[in-house]
Amino acid sequence: MTDNVLVDPAPLSPQYLPAEFVDREDEQAVLTSNFSEVSNGFNSNLHLHGPRGTGKTHTALKILQNLPDKVTTAFIPSTIYDTEYKALQELGEQIFEETIQEGYHTSKLQRRIEERTQTGRTVVVLDEIDFLLMNDGDDLLYYLSRLKSQKFSVITISAHYQDLQKRVEERTYSSLQPQRIGFEPYSAEQIFQILLSRARKALKPRSLQRSALTYIASTTPNIQIGLTWLRQAAQKAESAITESVVREVKQDAYQSYVNYLLKDFTPHHHLIYETITQLSEDNELLQTGEIYTGYKDICKKTKQDPLSNRRISDYLKHLELLDLITADYHYGGSKGKTRDIRLNNQIPDKRDSEGKNQK
């Protein structure tokens, strides 16, 4: 039952960078012209924004790939490197291609990086910048913005902030002056085409039914979810990917998308997410307190030490930034200042499956 339809799984994996994109030509053109040698400003900074699964990260990676070899590049996912120091360390490692030990002082590191960036052109991508800003403020961005010789650029990527202006201090923004590029959600037709082109490379010919693909494309505008979904269906399918296979793996696919998003986070993030999933079966709208007690129960059952509620409050914000939950902050409601939290299932079960799949 394995590998019946799957010839090469790589084109369906999240890391796969296709030679050419189906869409996003406009955005790419803007980016390319920004970094071309002739344009006066190699010094321009960029801010890419738009919902998850719209190709921001891939577009940025593509740009890095197309830069001349002599340009030094670095790609920093701020989900993992969420403090100034950690990001600097990673940046140093990528620039110098060596391991940088802990205990190297920030200012020393800053000086080394600064020296290096004077000698050649450098482009740094900060993906998921929201996490760094939330956790550590804009110290790193300020430092990077000050590096602005003609030879240094920063590309920031955010799924939530259209504009960095409100998120960073004025001095930082005024030295960065990033050009903003917005990414719109993919249409169903675009999702269809992208998945089709990946499927052609990954699957046996004629093993994918059109209706199956249509179903995915009409359900989610998030290409990341779409790919995960198609991948799961391909693994499950015996001779062909049909619409019913696709429906069958729907929730599994969403779960593995969630796991993919949470892969760089702590076990406690997973526990919290699990808690929210369980609690929302009874009650769609949850409050922090309920979630925290639920979380402590799970910890007790699994014999783990729970973290404090202050900490969990931050973790909830992480889940919110990942768009796994929606949190409504409001001052008012029945208990003063609070958060109303609800689970986001981005590919919800529709009415039709209700009767059948209920156990």
Add this chain to the structure above:
DNA sequence: CATCCACCGGAAATGTTGGGAC
């Protein structure tokens, strides 16, 4: 109107790790 509730979120306190100097 005063007080309580249940939470937010900033800041200080505490604990841990690992490098460098001696």
Add this chain to the structure above:
DNA sequence: GTCCCAACATTTCCGGTGGATG
């Protein structure tokens, strides 16, 4: 080894907030 320091994770502390309650 011992001592000190930087960076970090987490906890502890505390001053809000604003409807509900009396």
